[in-house]
Amino acid sequence: MAIELKMPALSPTMEEGTLAKWLVKPGDEVKSGDILAEIETDKATMEFESIDDGVVGELLIAAGTEGVKVGTVIATLQGEGEDAAPAAAPAPAAAPVAAPKAAEVPKPVAAPAASAKPSADPQFPAGTPMVSTTVREALRDAMAEEMRADDRVFVMGEEVAEYQGAYKVTQGLLDEFGDRRVIDTPITEYGFAGIGAGAAMGGLRPIVEFMTFNFALQAIDHIINSAAKTNYMSGGQMRCPIVFRGPNGAASRVGAQHSHNFGPWYASVPGLVVIAPYDAADAKGLLKAAIRSEDPVVFLENELVYGKSFDVPQTDDFVLPIGKARIVRPGKDVTIVTYSIGVGFSLEAAQTLADEGIDAEVIDLRTLRPLDKAAVLESLKKTNRLVVAEEGFPVCSIASEIMAICMEDGFDHLDAPVLRVCNEDVPLPYAANLEKGALINAGQIADAVRKVCYR
Amino acid sequence: MAKSATPAPTRAAKTRRAPAAKPASKPVIVESDVTSAEDEATFALRSLQQAHANNKRYEANADELLKFYEQMVLIRRFEEKAGQLYGLGLIGGFCHLYIGQEAVAVGLQSALNEGHDSVITGYRDHGHMLAYGIDPKVIMAELTGRAAGISRGKGGSMHMFSTEHKFYGGHGIVGAQVPLGTGLAFAHKYRGDGGVCLAYFGDGASNQGQVYEAFNMASLWKLPIIFVIENNGYAMGTAVKRGSAETHFYRRGTAFRIPGMDVNGMDVLEVRQAAEVALEYVRAGNGPVLMELNTYRYRGHSMSDPAKYRSREEVQEMRDKHDAIELVKQDLLKAGVTEERIKEIDKKTRQIVAEAADFAESSPEPDMAELYTDVLVETY
Numbered sequence: 001m002a003i004e005l006k007m008p009a010l011s012p013t014m015e016e017g018t019l020a021k022w023l024v025k026p027g028d029e030v031k032s033g034d035i036l037a038e039i040e041t042d043k044a045t046m047e048f049e050s051i052d053d054g055v056v057g058e059l060l061i062a063a064g065t066e067g068v069k070v071g072t073v074i075a076t077l078q079g080e081g082e083d084a085a086p087a088a089a090p091a092p093a094a095a096p097v098a099a100p101k102a103a104e105v106p107k108p109v110a111a112p113a114a115s116a117k118p119s120a121d122p123q124f125p126a127g128t129p130m131v132s133t134t135v136r137e138a139l140r141d142a143m144a145e146e147m148r149a150d151d152r153v154f155v156m157g158e159e160v161a162e163y164q165g166a167y168k169v170t171q172g173l174l175d176e177f178g179d180r181r182v183i184d185t186p187i188t189e190y191g192f193a194g195i196g197a198g199a200a201m202g203g204l205r206p207i208v209e210f211m212t213f214n215f216a217l218q219a220i221d222h223i224i225n226s227a228a229k230t231n232y233m234s235g236g237q238m239r240c241p242i243v244f245r246g247p248n249g250a251a252s253r254v255g256a257q258h259s260h261n262f263g264p265w266y267a268s269v270p271g272l273v274v275i276a277p278y279d280a281a282d283a284k285g286l287l288k289a290a291i292r293s294e295d296p297v298v299f300l301e302n303e304l305v306y307g308k309s310f311d312v313p314q315t316d317d318f319v320l321p322i323g324k325a326r327i328v329r330p331g332k333d334v335t336i337v338t339y340s341i342g343v344g345f346s347l348e349a350a351q352t353l354a355d356e357g358i359d360a361e362v363i364d365l366r367t368l369r370p371l372d373k374a375a376v377l378e379s380l381k382k383t384n385r386l387v388v389a390e391e392g393f394p395v396c397s398i399a400s401e402i403m404a405i406c407m408e409d410g411f412d413h414l415d416a417p418v419l420r421v422c423n424e425d426v427p428l429p430y431a432a433n434l435e436k437g438a439l440i441n442a443g444q445i446a447d448a449v450r451k452v453c454y455r
Numbered sequence: 456m457a458k459s460a461t462p463a464p465t466r467a468a469k470t471r472r473a474p475a476a477k478p479a480s481k482p483v484i485v486e487s488d489v490t491s492a493e494d495e496a497t498f499a500l501r502s503l504q505q506a507h508a509n510n511k512r513y514e515a516n517a518d519e520l521l522k523f524y525e526q527m528v529l530i531r532r533f534e535e536k537a538g539q540l541y542g543l544g545l546i547g548g549f550c551h552l553y554i555g556q557e558a559v560a561v562g563l564q565s566a567l568n569e570g571h572d573s574v575i576t577g578y579r580d581h582g583h584m585l586a587y588g589i590d591p592k593v594i595m596a597e598l599t600g601r602a603a604g605i606s607r608g609k610g611g612s613m614h615m616f617s618t619e620h621k622f623y624g625g626h627g628i629v630g631a632q633v634p635l636g637t638g639l640a641f642a643h644k645y646r647g648d649g650g651v652c653l654a655y656f657g658d659g660a661s662n663q664g665q666v667y668e669a670f671n672m673a674s675l676w677k678l679p680i681i682f683v684i685e686n687n688g689y690a691m692g693t694a695v696k697r698g699s700a701e702t703h704f705y706r707r708g709t710a711f712r713i714p715g716m717d718v719n720g721m722d723v724l725e726v727r728q729a730a731e732v733a734l735e736y737v738r739a740g741n742g743p744v745l746m747e748l749n750t751y752r753y754r755g756h757s758m759s760d761p762a763k764y765r766s767r768e769e770v771q772e773m774r775d776k777h778d779a780i781e782l783v784k785q786d787l788l789k790a791g792v793t794e795e796r797i798k799e800i801d802k803k804t805r806q807i808v809a810e811a812a813d814f815a816e817s818s819p820e821p822d823m824a825e826l827y828t829d830v831l832v833e834t835y
Contacts, residue, residue: 154645180645186675191634191668198638201623202573204645206638225628226635233614235607236829238623270830294832323835370835 002057002076009070010039010046013252013303017041018066019074028056036075037063042307043168054079124318130311138280138312139169139245139301142287143207145317147177150205153291156183156192157209157246166211167247167306193219193244197226197296200242205291210246213262213300219244220265227296228271243290245299248276249341249391252304253435256427261392263340266298267368267401273322274369276300278343280310282366285320293322300368302341323367325375331361334449335379337402338389339365346389348442353449360449368398376402377410384415385452389445394422416452421445496712503714503744504705506732511719513562513727517790523565523723524783525800527557530582531780532808533591534754537581537598537612541758545816546598550612553582555753558779559685560586562726563653563748566734573643575623575636576655578613583655587620591807595815603818607825621650630663632656633682637669640680640743651679651737659690661704670711670743677742681733682708684747685720691756692764705747713745720748721777724786751777 007017018040024030030050037048057076061068068074133141147153154177159166161174161184174182185192189210196208210216216223227240250259266274273295277283283301290297312318328343329350338346343364350360361379365372380386386406388399399420406418424438515523534552541550553560556579564574564586576583584594589605597604598612605615615625623639626632636654643650660666661684673680684704688695695702705715714736718729726748733744751773755762762770787797 186668186671188668188671190665191637191672194631194634194665194669195638195641195672198575198623198635198640199642199645200638201635202639202642204642221628221631222634226626226631230616230624231832232829233606233610234616234624234829235605235609236832237606238616238618239832241832273831273835321835367835370831 002078003052003054004073005036005050005075005077007061007068007070007072007074008039008048010041010048011043012254013307014041014043014070016067016069019061019063019068020045022059022063024056024059026056026058030054030056030077043166044164050077052077052079124313124315128313128315131314132309133280133284133312134307134309135277135280135283135301136167136169136171136306138284138310139287140171140173141312142284142291143170144173144176146205146288146291147173147181150291151181152203152205153207154181154183154204155207155209156185156196158185158187158211160184160209165209167303169301169306170209189215189218190222193222194226196242196244197222197240200227200240200296201230201238205241207243207245207291210244212251212258212303213246213248214258214260216244216246216262223266223272223296223298224269228269230271231295232271239294240296241294243287243293243297243299245287245290246301247303247306248300249302250304250423250428250435250439253430253432255430259428261300261340261390261423263300263368263390263392264397264401266300267371267398268396269369271296272369273297273367274300275322275367276302276340277366278302278305278328278340278364280308281312281318282320282326282364284312285318286322286366288317288319289322292319297322300340304341305344308344320366323370323372325363325365325367325372327361327375327379328364329360329362331359331383333359333383334361334385334387334453335376335383336360336362336387336389336445336449337365337376337379338362339368339398341391342389342440345391345440345442346445349389349445349449352442352446356450356455358449358453358455365398371398371401371405373405373409376405377413380406380410381413384413385449386410386414386418387445387448387452388418388420388422389440389448390420390422391440392423394420394425397422416454419448419452421448500709500712500714503732503736504716507716507718507729511728512722512724513731515724515727515786517787517792519565520783520787520790521792521796521800523561523727524780524787524797525804526561526565526586527723527780527783528801528804529591529807530554530557530560530585532804533585533595533811534581536808536812537595538754538758540595540599540812540815546612546758547600548611549578550598550758551579551756552752552754552758553579555773555779556685556687556720556750557582558723558726558782559683559720559748559750560655562720562723563681563683563730563746565727566730567651567653570619570621571648572650573621573623573636573639573652574655575632575639575652576625577629577632577657577660578625578627579657580613580615580625584615584617584620584622584625587617587622589617589620589622591811592814595811596818599815599818600820601815601818602821602825603814607829608821609825609829630656630660630665633660633663633666634669636682637673637678637680640673640678641676643679644676649738651681651734653681653683655683655685657690658684658686658688658695658699658704659693660684661707662690662698667707667711670708670713670745673743674708674711674713677740679737679740680743681730681737682713682743682745684745685750686747687750687752689752689756689764692760692762694764703747705745708743708745713743716744716746718746718748720750721773721779722782723779 249261640652
């Protein structure tokens with residue numbers, strides 16, 4: 001029997017990849033460990049090795065094919081003694097099976113499905129040309145533009161330079177800016193967070209990348225005690241203009257220690273600015289603003305949306321205001337307040353609800369500190385019902401804060417108790433079904449909305 | 456450094472012979488030509504100490520000696536006054552006095568280019584500020600929590616800064632100033648401004664992990680920084696021997712190829728001379744130096760520490776026989792400076808400190824509106 005070679009999952013978040021290159025052709029004899037192909041994942045170009053000895057049968061997916069889903073059979077291998085040539089007409093490598101850009105976009109497992117298009121940001125004029133950009137590229141572009149504009153700006157972190165970023169966010173920066181400004185650090189978060197903060201105090205504009213914010217716990221002393229408190233403690237004399245950035249929140253089946261949304265932690269600290277964007281335009285515009293800010297900024301990204309594409313306005317200098325929420329979907333019946341990956345789930349829920357005749361307004365907080373209370377209360381005044389959706393633990397969360405704000409300042413406008421949809425109050429489990437059960441989804445948000453609408 | 460070195464028999468070299476004596480079943484470490492290079496590197500790590508040992512005391516002229524004396528006396532009188540004001544309830548919270556350690560800050564910082572080279576330290580920071588020429592009035596007013604304080608009354612004893620003087624604090628988390636100082640050194644190198652950072656920390660902070668993270672990167676990137684361990688014998692109430700496996704702190708950089716220097720911190724001229732050696736090495740782009748300054752604090756860890764962990768005799772012995780100010784005084788007399796001149800300085804210093812205390816007591820407290828300022832620089 002021929003062995004089926006399937007498109008491998010080569011990263012925790014990989015759902016599809018590009019079959020960049022075949023390194024074998026039908027009839028080639030291969031041994032286990034031989035490299036069969038190069039596959040581009042969402043993060044890197046990986047080599048795909050044979051785990052069996054045999055002879056290459058058919059190559060079913062042509063080199064250069066994008067969007068090959070994990071698990072797709074990409075080639076066959078004849079075991080020893082078997083007929084190398086397939087019974088059917090062999091598909092020569094030169095004329096491979098046509099598998100162009102996947103006609104149907106594969107639905108991501110964990111990331112929210114693309115749904116209702118967010119409303120245009122009022123920060124740029126109508127008619128501005130848009131370019132489809134991944135969040136990953138938008139972040140990189142933001143850093144590159146600011147580094148071109150200001151020599152004080154530099155990036156440091158683990159694998160940011162030669163490796164091109166553990167999640168490819170800093171891809172290409174080393175080539176353009178050199179190792180003076182794109183600096184690989186040892187694995188030493190406490191140390192380099194402190195060095196970054198010290199460099200900021202000394203007049204530079206560091207961007208410190210944490211491979212994930214889970215590791216920033218090792219460095220949280222410098223983020224809070226050194227960066228956040230200095231300006232106040234010095235009576236405004238000594239500043240610490242630094243950006244701490246990296247992926248935050250649950251990724252995909254990476255277990256409890258790598259799946260934690262620290263947004264509420266940082267948002268509780270006076271002296272910090274905390275930003276958690278969802279789409280590519282916000283990621284770019286807000287990261288640029290963060291780099292220019294005189295204040296220390298914690299910039300929380302999400303690994304599951306790095307690879308998603310959104311329209312980014314093509315303007316010379318696209319900078320968004322910090323501290324301003326955005327209505328990503330206007331509605332009149334109920335408000336869903338959310339941020340980061342929760343925006344995608346909320347838009348998906350809003351779509352479902354629209355079919356049922358419930359017109360939900362979705363507000364992306366974008367900045368968690370300072371929080372745009374006015375935007376929340378304004379929307380509440382209009383809809384009189386509110387649900388908070390947050391990919392994070394429920395206790396002492398951003399959701400808790402929004403609910404408190406509604407109680408304190410919006411009580412008279414409430415027609416129903418505010419509800420929150422958060423992750424389960426447990427460390428994130430590994431098993432696929434348990435993980436799914438612990439994380440928020442669009443269905444739960446829609447359910448909560450129905451409840452506050454008494455439907 | 457290594458090229459001028461004569462490979463001396465070292466401890467490392469002896470250790471390497473050891474595997475041969477071990478049972479044959481153990482893997483034998485293959486000797487290679489790396490050995491001699493390692494010997495040289497080992498020597499390089501000791502070469503600054505050697506240079507210091509060869510020429511210990513700085514040859515100060517009378518003016519320099521007078522300046523050292525002035526600054527050291529100012530620190531001592533200032534700290535005594537601070538202790539007094541604390542007792543009167545005018546200074547609150549934590550207040551860590553520098554009495555006894557004056558020669559360290561004065562000796563080291565006199566070798567720096569003030570306003571260009573950066574200085575950073577922990578919470579026992581009054582002395583380092585005075586040694587960098589910062590006005591005693593605004594320091595004392597900060598201690599009493601007044602609007603005229605250097606941090607507008609919002610920092611207190613442990614959190615004072617002067618970016619103008621390139622004094623970067625004033626940090627309350629033990630050891631945090633070490634990576635922060637390494638960051639300041641990073642900024643000097645990034646800008647290519649020729650500046651050096653002097654980062655002070657104590658024997659207690661030397662056991663914090665982040666210190667070694669900073670050592671590693673400072674050495675890896677050859678940053679212009681001098682790590683200064685002020686070993687005053689006690690980490691709060693824990694004697695060095697009870698808290699440290701390696702009590703020769705100057706050796707603690709060797710794993711990161713940082714040369715160490717063991718310096719008598721009770722003699723301002725030895726301190727200054729050691730600073731010259733270290734600065735020459737760092738300014739030449741060789742990377743960091745680690746200096747251990749052996750010193751002693753006469754007072755408790757903070758004002759609320761009764762210091763029961765050491766004997767009165769121990770403290771008295773240091774005061775009587777090793778006092779840094781007394782030593783400079785002797786040097787001054789030897790240099791032909793008259794008793795009268797010295798007394799004049801003492802008198803003037805008492806006056807400066809009395810004025811600072813008056814200022815600190817009579818200045819108003821911060822306006823209540825100050826509560827909400829300086830949280831963030833910008834408005835969002």
